[in-house]
Amino acid sequence: xxxxxxxxxxxxxxxxxxxxxxxxxxxxxxxxxxxxxxxxxxxxxxxxxxxxxxxxxxxxxxxxxxxxxxxxxxxxxxxxxxxxxxxxxxxxxxxxxxxxxxxxxxxxxxxxxxxxxxxxxxxxxxxxxxxxxxxxxxxxxxxxxxxxxxxxxxxxxxxxxxxxxxxxxxxxxxxxxxxxxxxxxxxxxxxxxxxx
Numbered sequence: 001x002x003x004x005x006x007x008x009x010x011x012x013x014x015x016x017x018x019x020x021x022x023x024x025x026x027x028x029x030x031x032x033x034x035x036x037x038x039x040x041x042x043x044x045x046x047x048x049x050x051x052x053x054x055x056x057x058x059x060x061x062x063x064x065x066x067x068x069x070x071x072x073x074x075x076x077x078x079x080x081x082x083x084x085x086x087x088x089x090x091x092x093x094x095x096x097x098x099x100x101x102x103x104x105x106x107x108x109x110x111x112x113x114x115x116x117x118x119x120x121x122x123x124x125x126x127x128x129x130x131x132x133x134x135x136x137x138x139x140x141x142x143x144x145x146x147x148x149x150x151x152x153x154x155x156x157x158x159x160x161x162x163x164x165x166x167x168x169x170x171x172x173x174x175x176x177x178x179x180x181x182x183x184x185x186x187x188x189x190x191x192x193x194x195x196x
Contacts, residue, residue, distance in 0.1 A: 003067040010058055018058075022051050025068065028142055029075040035137045036079035037086075038126070046082055050075045069151035072144060076134065076152055124174040132167035139164055 003024075009017035029050050033043035053074055061070055125136055138144045138152060149160045 004063055007058060007061060007063075007067065010055075018055060021054075021067065021071075025071050026051075028068065028072060031142055032072060032075040032137060033079045033082075035141060036076070036083055036134075042082065042086075043079075046075070046079050050078050053078065065151045066148060069144070069148040072138065072142065072148065073152040076138075080130075120175065121171075124171050127174060128167055128170055132163055132170060135160065135164040136167045136171070 003021060006017045006021055010021075026047060030043055030047045033046040033050070034040065037043050037046060050071065054071055057074075061067070125133060128136065134153070135149065138149045139146075144152065146157055146160055149155075150157055153160065155163075
């Protein structure tokens with residue numbers, strides 16, 4: 001069943017029609033929240049709050065846009081608000097929360113190298129200014145199209161493409177030593193592969 005049909009059913013009073021929308025988009029919303037908040041519990045809370053906001057504002061949904069882009073926009077805005085609130089209350093992200101591998105973990109060398117690569121890419125993405133980091137998250141990790149990112153951010157296509165291009169260039173620069181000779185495609189692949 002189409003998202004728009006479910007939304008119309010919700011607006012007609014069928015509350016149970018919202019559940020399939022939650023199931024369909026919960027991973028998208030959680031992924032956005034986690035990448036902005038860097039905390040699983042906060043991201044889970046934010047995910048619930050995003051769907052509560054979406055339910056409360058369903059009458060404002062414009063069917064000219066995809067529901068995916070609409071819910072992603074709510075997730076981005078809400079997560080940024082929570083992040084700013086956390087910063088104001090001096091709740092800094094715990095650097096020790098970054099996954100660390102004990103020396104005697106017994107993990108195969110390939111897995112250790114993969115996790116090291118994953119950590120480097122994640123740190124590089126997190127070091128980007130927010131306006132560029134958001135583009136990487138939406139395009140590479142959440143697989144939103146350019147049009148959907150335009151709907152989420154309210155930016156014209158030229159700005160979305162420009163910021164994504166600049167973000168990739170910054171990532172290439174930050175990861176140059178690690179990906180010796182890697183170009184934009186390899187760095188983009190690494191970013192998507194590691195979900196950052």
